[in-house]
Amino acid sequence: MKKNMGNTDKLVRVIIAVIIxxxxxxxxxxxxxxxxxxxxxxxxxxxxxxxxxxxxxPFGLSTCKRA
Structure with a gap:
């Protein structure tokens, strides 16, 4: 599995999970x-x-920063 999530995306998901x-x-x-x-x-x-x-x-999306 190639990483496709950036730090901001991960942080937002964790915050939403904590709120829920x-x-x-x-x-x-x-x-x-x-x-x-x-x-x-x-x-x-x-x-x-x-x-x-x-x-x-499947959509080729990624929120990782490119080096």
Whole structure:
């Protein structure tokens, strides 16, 4: 897997994941929507850790800075 996520992209995803988790654990979002958003937050964190977004690959997108 070639990295296709830059630092800003990773930071934004982690911030969004933290916000979703905080809203879920404070019972602001509940039920099926809460679970779906929590799973999405987990995907955001996972893709940030590995620096690869599978949705970017088919479209040839990359937010990495070119050297």
């Amino acid at each position: 988790a905080a809203l879920y654990f404070t019972n602001t979002i509940t039920g099926t929507l809460g679970i779906v958003l929590l799973v999405l937050a987990g995907v955001f964190v996972l893709t940030s850790v590995i620096s690869f977004c599978p949705l970017y690959a």
